[in-house]
Amino acid sequence: MQIFQLGDILPMLEDKAGILAAVKHGFISHARGEIDLPNPMQILFERADKSLRADCHVKAASSAAMPYFCIKVASGFYDNPKLGLPVNNGCVLLFSSETGLPLALFQDEGHMTSVRTAAAGALSAQLAGGDRPKRLGIIGTGHQAELQALWIASTMDISEVCLWGRSKDKARALAARLASHGCPAQIAPSVATLSAQSDILVTTTPSTAPILKNEHVRDDQHIIAMGADSPGKQELDPQILARADAIIVDDFAQCTAHGELGWATRAGLVGQDKTIPLGEALARNESPVSGDDISLVDLTGLGAQDLALAAFVYENLITSKP
């Protein structure tokens, strides 16, 4: 079993084109039914005095078409900053699917999860219909908001980036970080303003109640919602899903269980007939959504992405060794 440290892994995560191709292939394989995705495991940290705010997800995937299977651990301990520690952590394990032998431990500290999510957002953004330069809006000011701006702006034709967050300080800090990466961004005074000027709108917050209201949404907008990754989380007014012309889902079952889609299906607003698997949309030569419509991508995060990225990183690491 090879042990890879974060310092080994980070350079591999710079290859956006390679990662986009690998993750896209993972989504397409999943849509074709070639990947076994067990139900994600959620580890709880319940304290009688509610003194701990934390979650940990385990996701796994195997594919008959790949010689690996992957088990990924990603944790969020939300009071860690008080201790001077990052919120996110975790690691990724890769095994041979021919013998079960453990091949690699990636001590990625959550970075591989962040990057495969960034890749999913960028692939989703590329589905936006129409061929004019796009204005990108981002709701959220965390690490994933930063990655979304950088990945989307550097891999497609974006005319401007604008962002909004509950905390003005965090929004300013994010804008400064983006500027330092050569990606200038404006700060919108409200969600309504942000949405009005965004052709592509990404929501990436830990919200448990709708931030984006139905009245904010234009009739020609491409929305990518990625904050809802476990039960109770919600960023969108479910009426947006009722109104959308197309809903693209990374996985119908997961999105129904704990994505934005779940809020809409439980309210009886939307059925499966309106949804398109993301992998199916990515496999087409043309985007299945029009630039004149409302299209929505619901991302909950799949073990298939973890497997695709872990295999990509592993193969690059073992071939790049001297």
Next chain:
Amino acid sequence: MQIFQLGDILPMLEDKAGILAAVKHGFISHARGEIDLPNPMQILFERADKSLRADCHVKAASSAAMPYFCIKVASGFYDNPKLGLPVNNGCVLLFSSETGLPLALFQDEGHMTSVRTAAAGALSAQLAGGDRPKRLGIIGTGHQAELQALWIASTMDISEVCLWGRSKDKARALAARLASHGCPAQIAPSVATLSAQSDILVTTTPSTAPILKNEHVRDDQHIIAMGADSPGKQELDPQILARADAIIVDDFAQCTAHGELGWATRAGLVGQDKTIPLGEALARNESPVSGDDISLVDLTGLGAQDLALAAFVYENLITSKP
């Protein structure tokens, strides 16, 4: 994150008394509702041509009473011996449940799973009612059959060990291995003969159909069934559960889902009222079962055991370091 090799771990697995105490405490904590056990994850390896016989389980546990949480991977690739590789493999991860920081990777190659299962069998055997020396019978000839004989015979008053397996060669090989460990064992010619002379009977096979028939079972027998750990596996005639005076379960939900209990409940033969949680039985000063009755322990394997053993090994390793 500390990386421990098998060579670091194996010496820690020699301390049977320490491990029995730790795993017993894990079962008791679980019975008290102190441990969060997410549903185990099963990774499938489906090939259209059925060319691969393999399974991989992921189990996890966290406890508000412990500073750790554990994620355990255990695989079985049943054609590995043809490649000169062992069937079982895997690894164990331990994390801080206060910060999520990864603390340790145990490259245990499946040995920690084997040993926590051995400990569960030995703790279950100690529940056998009556105070006469016991005769131990074992159905199965694999690695876990060997561990059951050694752990039970060395931690309680056993008068003789007898075993049976479908393969006479494997039975002879197991008897020779046991003799070399100072634990002589007879080989029974049939399950009927083995059962007739066993006060405690352990079944530890990968069977998918009953091996132990109702007519084999004496009216005063303590049976420990541990082979059924995933859907489709079965070692006991469900009528044995209907006839048993007490059924002890490591976890009611898991035993109903894929243990021997599941076959009996799905047939409408047994209800929850007849079952006792193993941790509750272990917490009592006296065994809840009588030496004159049929008692049955259904073991499916819990993340709580993995957590207990991983914490035990970790604490011993970090304190034993020079």
